Amino acid sequence: MDHMPSWIRRHLAAVRALVVLTLVTGALYPLAVTGVAQLLFDRQANGSLIERDGRTVGSAIVGQSFTDAAGKPVATYFQSRPSAAGDGYDMLSTAASNLGPEDVVDTPGRASLLTQVCARSRAIGEREGVSGARPYCTPDGVGAVLKVFPVAGRPVRAVSVNQPCPATPFVAEYRGVKVECARPGEDYAAGRTVPVRGGVTQAAVQVPADAVTAGGSGLDPHISLAYARLQAPRVARERGVGVDRIRALIREHTTGRALGFMGEPAVNVLELNLALDRS
Amino acid sequence: MAALFIGALVVALALVHKPLGDHMYRVYTGVRHSRAERVVYRLVGVRPEAEQRWPVYARSLLAFSAVSILFLYAFQRLQDKLFLSLGLAPVPDHIAWNTAVSFVTNTNWQAYAGESTMGHLVQMAGLAVQNFVSAAVGMAVAVALVRGFARDGADTIGNFWVDLVRGTLRVLLPIAFAGAIVLVVGGVVQNFTGPHAITTLTGGTQHMTGGPVASQEVIKELGTNGGGFYNTNSAHPFENATSWTNWFEILLILLIPFSLPRTFGKMVGQVRQGYAIAAVMGVIALASVTLTTVFELHGAATVPQAVGAAMEGKEVRFGVANSATFAAATTLTSTGAVDSFHDSSTPFGGMMTLFDMMLGEVAPGGVGSGLYGMLVLALITVFVAGLMVGRTPEYLGKKVGAREIKLASLYFLVTPVLVLAGTAVAMANQAGLAAMLNTGPHGLSEILYAFTSASNNNGSAFAGATVNTPWYDVALGLSMAFGRFLPIVLVLALAGSLARQTPVPESAGTLPTHRPQFVGMVVGVTIILVALTFLPALALGPIAEGLS
Numbered sequence: 114m115d116h117m118p119s120w121i122r123r124h125l126a127a128v129r130a131l132v133v134l135t136l137v138t139g140a141l142y143p144l145a146v147t148g149v150a151q152l153l154f155d156r157q158a159n160g161s162l163i164e165r166d167g168r169t170v171g172s173a174i175v176g177q178s179f180t181d182a183a184g185k186p187v188a189t190y191f192q193s194r195p196s197a198a199g200d201g202y203d204m205l206s207t208a209a210s211n212l213g214p215e216d217v218v219d220t221p222g223r224a225s226l227l228t229q230v231c232a233r234s235r236a237i238g239e240r241e242g243v244s245g246a247r248p249y250c251t252p253d254g255v256g257a258v259l260k261v262f263p264v265a266g267r268p269v270r271a272v273s274v275n276q277p278c279p280a281t282p283f284v285a286e287y288r289g290v291k292v293e294c295a296r297p298g299e300d301y302a303a304g305r306t307v308p309v310r311g312g313v314t315q316a317a318v319q320v321p322a323d324a325v326t327a328g329g330s331g332l333d334p335h336i337s338l339a340y341a342r343l344q345a346p347r348v349a350r351e352r353g354v355g356v357d358r359i360r361a362l363i364r365e366h367t368t369g370r371a372l373g374f375m376g377e378p379a380v381n382v383l384e385l386n387l388a389l390d391r392s
Numbered sequence: 393m394a395a396l397f398i399g400a401l402v403v404a405l406a407l408v409h410k411p412l413g414d415h416m417y418r419v420y421t422g423v424r425h426s427r428a429e430r431v432v433y434r435l436v437g438v439r440p441e442a443e444q445r446w447p448v449y450a451r452s453l454l455a456f457s458a459v460s461i462l463f464l465y466a467f468q469r470l471q472d473k474l475f476l477s478l479g480l481a482p483v484p485d486h487i488a489w490n491t492a493v494s495f496v497t498n499t500n501w502q503a504y505a506g507e508s509t510m511g512h513l514v515q516m517a518g519l520a521v522q523n524f525v526s527a528a529v530g531m532a533v534a535v536a537l538v539r540g541f542a543r544d545g546a547d548t549i550g551n552f553w554v555d556l557v558r559g560t561l562r563v564l565l566p567i568a569f570a571g572a573i574v575l576v577v578g579g580v581v582q583n584f585t586g587p588h589a590i591t592t593l594t595g596g597t598q599h600m601t602g603g604p605v606a607s608q609e610v611i612k613e614l615g616t617n618g619g620g621f622y623n624t625n626s627a628h629p630f631e632n633a634t635s636w637t638n639w640f641e642i643l644l645i646l647l648i649p650f651s652l653p654r655t656f657g658k659m660v661g662q663v664r665q666g667y668a669i670a671a672v673m674g675v676i677a678l679a680s681v682t683l684t685t686v687f688e689l690h691g692a693a694t695v696p697q698a699v700g701a702a703m704e705g706k707e708v709r710f711g712v713a714n715s716a717t718f719a720a721a722t723t724l725t726s727t728g729a730v731d732s733f734h735d736s737s738t739p740f741g742g743m744m745t746l747f748d749m750m751l752g753e754v755a756p757g758g759v760g761s762g763l764y765g766m767l768v769l770a771l772i773t774v775f776v777a778g779l780m781v782g783r784t785p786e787y788l789g790k791k792v793g794a795r796e797i798k799l800a801s802l803y804f805l806v807t808p809v810l811v812l813a814g815t816a817v818a819m820a821n822q823a824g825l826a827a828m829l830n831t832g833p834h835g836l837s838e839i840l841y842a843f844t845s846a847s848n849n850n851g852s853a854f855a856g857a858t859v860n861t862p863w864y865d866v867a868l869g870l871s872m873a874f875g876r877f878l879p880i881v882l883v884l885a886l887a888g889s890l891a892r893q894t895p896v897p898e899s900a901g902t903l904p905t906h907r908p909q910f911v912g913m914v915v916g917v918t919i920i921l922v923a924l925t926f927l928p929a930l931a932l933g934p935i936a937e938g939l940s
Binding site for chain 1: 556714
């Protein structure tokens with residue numbers, strides 16, 4: 114070894130160090146952790162799987178869609194949050210939407226995040242028999258956004274950019290200018306973007322925040338207590354059970370904050386739906 | 393609730409930093425080698441007693457990193473020929489290069505989706521190994537710099553191989569093992585199964601994924617690496633199952649960075665000097681966590697206002713406040729793991745994550761890199777203070793002369809040059825522009841975030857940007873490599889030049905560097921330097937978005 118140039122010796126040492134450390138941290142260590150985990154905590158280590166009638170139906174910590182083959186919500190089940198993972202709750206392509214907080218203008222082929230929120234709110238409102246109205250949303254469930262021309266100064270033209278013609282714009286007038294519907298194909302990028310809040314106050318919103326947004330993993334196993342309560346009357350009606358019984362089940366499947374201060378209270382949708390089927 | 397969550401983290405760190413900091417002090421200054429370590433040194437073919445001068449130390453480090461990059465690249469390209477590949481194809485060349493550089497530089501930027509790209513073997517024996525050793529490399533450099541301060545007229549700054557092996561075996565491995573079991577208890581998976589189909593309640597199909605996740609998850613946080621086993625990282629229930637595993641993962645992220653100042657204090661023989669550095673880190677970190685949480689909870693932007701909360705990209709079990717704490721912790725360190733998606737954060741909440749990284753990740757920063765970054769800033773501070781009173785600045789008895797301040801200034805300049813030049817080049821060509829998912833200022837933020845994250849070795853993203861293209865893989869790969877190794881070489885050179893000096897005795901004119909006054913000055917210098925460098929870029933991105 115000693116007659117080799119020092120740089121070769123150094124790189125040989127590097128190779129050998131990497132091999133040794135790979136054996137320790139890349140083989141012995143994960144195998145040891147796996148051994149202990151499988152021996153003592155095999156349920157968690159294998160994904161907290163839930164079985165029914167001897168068949169695995171899901172994981173207690175991974176959400177799933179409760180929709181039929183056509184993608185329509187099954188009315189007898191509580192519904193999960195929207196999901197950006199594949200076609201929804203796809204564990205092979207987990208994802209968040211990654212759309213920004215000012216993503217408010219629809220483009221051909223992609224609805225803006227605001228329009229997605231408004232459309233979900235409207236659909237859930239209809240499904241649960243409550244108002245789906247929320248701030249910055251039009252009554253027909255798209256983002257209430259104007260493109261105003263010119264960018265600065267007195268407006269001479271205003272377009273409700275998410276309402277393609279022949280829709281009726283959600284407002285007739287903006288600062289003395291008649292609001293037009295959006296002509297498909299016309300480029301409104303040069304205008305100033307003006308989201309319009311409208312008259313709906315936050316207190317009047319009936320569809321909760323988690324119901325209209327996609328989670329981080331696309332596999333969120335939980336919904337908020339508020340969203341579960343919103344769905345209770347519909348599930349009770351569809352199953353022909355008293356709504357009190359459903360509310361009791363919601364309470365049973367609500368996880369509080371860990372140690373009283375970590376995270377938020379959450380309702381596990383799969384476990385709740387399984388409990389519904391049992392009762 | 394948010395205050396309790398953060399308070400519990402502070403208390404836990406206060407309890408743990410002392411035993412852990414003292415343990416690391418013993419690890420890096422002890423003269424005895426364990427029997428296992430002796431075997432390792434024999435296998436590697438190095439003499440552990442041999443001390444290295446800084447150029448030798450640096451060359452050893454670079455050799456190890458270069459070999460690691462080559463090995464990891466080959467591993468990914470050949471994964472289909474090896475076992476446990478789950479039938480996945482070889483990783484495309486540009487993604488394999490990007491990923492190899494990314495994991496070796498402790499960045500863990502991910503241009504791929506774990507569940508559909510990497511087999512279990514590459515994850516476990518390739519990526520996770522770099523999670524350990526890249527963290528150990530960071531700690532080694534920090535310790536070498538501290539030796540520069542601690543030594544008196546010395547030629548050498550330690551032995552890279554010893555620091556690497558000890559950091560891995562004595563510091564990271566035991567904590568990782570215990571932490572992995574804790575995560576498994578919480579629900580994080582640890583198995584070797586591949587995706588298997590199950591039938592859901594309504595008759596649909598879901599493909600359950602598996603993998604040795606807990607063992608990788610824990611070192612991903614502990615080593616401030618951040619590369620998720622799955623695409624959605626710590627938002628994925630199999631990586632972060634409950635609200636308390638979320639808290640635990642944040643603790644793991646902050647554990648070593650907040651304990652190293654204690655190690656530093658012990659090594660230079662004045663524990664209070666370590667606490668002054670920890671105080672600088674703590675002040676900035678608390679301010680950032682608080683601001684991020686307030687911005688996110690306040691939710692000022694059109695979509696969060698329409699929704700009623702900034703819940704897009706966030707999980708119900710964590711909620712907005714705890715997700716904000718995670719976002720701050722992951723960007724204040726060089727981690728880059730995420731439990732919520734920063735692209736969908738409020739404009740100012742997202743800006744805080746950018747700003748945290750632009751600080752150079754020094755509060756508390758990555759394992760090792762946080763401490764050496766902060767010590768460089770301390771040198772710049774004593775220099776600025778020295779200019780004001782007109783005397784030669786000194787820190788811990790070492791004179792900050794022309795050579796030292798040149799090295800410190802170059803260190804500080806590396807990342808701004810990479811970030812701003814990289815963003816500018818991306819903005820000036822079609823391949824760069826094509827990546828934006830969002831339009832307007834937010835689109836610029838996505839690209840600025842990508843180069844900030846890569847150059848500072850963070851690895852988190854405004855993940856809407858499409859960065860798995862050859863152009864971005866090469867550009868960001870270069871940013872990561874230069875952003876990691878140029879500062880490291882400069883720090884080691886600094887360590888060498890400090891170690892050679894004989895300490896000057898303290899005099900009446902010496903600036904005390906353990907008092908609140910000095911802590912305040914370092915905080916000020918850090919924030920002012922960053923603000924002056926990056927404010928124009930921030931103004932065009934998140935600030936424009938937030939004020940519009």
